[in-house]
Amino acid sequence: MGAGHPYNPLMPELPDLAVLADAFHAAFVGRPVLAVEAPGPLTLRGTPAEQQALVGQQLQRFHRRGKFLWLELDRDRVAINAMLTGRLQLAGDPTVKRPQKTMFVMRFGGRAGGPPDDAAEWTAGASWMPESAATPELRFKDATQMGKVYLLPAGVDRAVPGAGPGEMGPDADDPSLTPGVWRDRIRRHPGELKNLLRNQEFVAGIGNAYSDEILHAARLSPTRKRSSLAPEEVDELYSAARSVLAGAVEILRQRVPPAFETEVRDFMAVHGKGGQPCPRCGHRVTQTEAGGFVTSYCRGCQR
Numbered sequence: 001m002g003a004g005h006p007y008n009p010l011m012p013e014l015p016d017l018a019v020l021a022d023a024f025h026a027a028f029v030g031r032p033v034l035a036v037e038a039p040g041p042l043t044l045r046g047t048p049a050e051q052q053a054l055v056g057q058q059l060q061r062f063h064r065r066g067k068f069l070w071l072e073l074d075r076d077r078v079a080i081n082a083m084l085t086g087r088l089q090l091a092g093d094p095t096v097k098r099p100q101k102t103m104f105v106m107r108f109g110g111r112a113g114g115p116p117d118d119a120a121e122w123t124a125g126a127s128w129m130p131e132s133a134a135t136p137e138l139r140f141k142d143a144t145q146m147g148k149v150y151l152l153p154a155g156v157d158r159a160v161p162g163a164g165p166g167e168m169g170p171d172a173d174d175p176s177l178t179p180g181v182w183r184d185r186i187r188r189h190p191g192e193l194k195n196l197l198r199n200q201e202f203v204a205g206i207g208n209a210y211s212d213e214i215l216h217a218a219r220l221s222p223t224r225k226r227s228s229l230a231p232e233e234v235d236e237l238y239s240a241a242r243s244v245l246a247g248a249v250e251i252l253r254q255r256v257p258p259a260f261e262t263e264v265r266d267f268m269a270v271h272g273k274g275g276q277p278c279p280r281c282g283h284r285v286t287q288t289e290a291g292g293f294v295t296s297y298c299r300g301c302q303r
């Protein structure tokens with residue numbers, strides 16, 4: 001990401017992580033941990049003893065909250081924050097070649113039955129689902145080593161920055177985030193809309209790419225101030241957030257597996273599409289860059 005290097009970080013966001021959490025929950029829950037390796041010392045937050053203590057515990061739940069992934073084992077928990085370049089791989093078998101820059105690996109054993117009863121429906125019968133007797137691996141690779149894996153043994157109070165009390169609002173797709181709750185929360189944030197959508201304290205899970213897509217769907221400019229929005233525009237932003245995220249999850253369920261370590265963004269309307277015609281009005285998409293982050297929007301139809 002040096003100077004002059006075109007850099008558009010594909011940070012995992014809610015839709016990417018929602019698909020991954022569904023799949024990993026279905027693939028790994030009910031399996032005991034056989035081994036834990038941490039070849040990347042910068043990645044792991046935890047001691048070797050805590051790492052070893054995971055062995056033998058069965059995975060009960062794998063879920064997403066904001067941009068974090070959580071593994072709930074019999075006794076302990078693990079939190080993963082992929083940051084910009086962290087990616088997770090599902091290796092059906094330990095002999096599958098490890099990606100470069102693999103920083104953390106959990107190997108799981110066989111399980112008596114198939115996927116758990118509460119596995120997401122869309123994962124049923126998937127070709128990538130490891131056989132019950134398989135010993136699949138969860139692998140975390142990270143080229144920049146900015147991502148973190150937190151070991152959270154029962155009784156140990158280790159901070160998970162960004163996931164603490166008050167640091168995260170409701171998930172952007174949370175059913176309890178009604179239009180009324182959205183209107184109430186958004187009042188506290190007067191600034192520019194792109195920053196607002198990416199602010200995890202407002203709502204959790206939206207990053208650089210999906211904020212552009214949501215603003216395009218809502219026909220609002222990324223630099224518009226929230227304080228300038230009419231009430232119907234606040235509601236339009238809510239509807240756009242819900243429909244863009246839900247639509248992306250649907251697409252990614254079809255497109256991502258079994259390569260969970262890849263990110264699919266080619267279906268987006270404007271993000272990363274600078275210079276191309278806006279799919280809604282045909283105007284050329286504007287792309288700006290600040291702090292290494294690309295913002296794409298249409299001057300033709302976003303106000």
Ligand SMILES: [Zn+2]
Nearest residue numbers: 278281298301
């Ligand atoms: Zn347009």
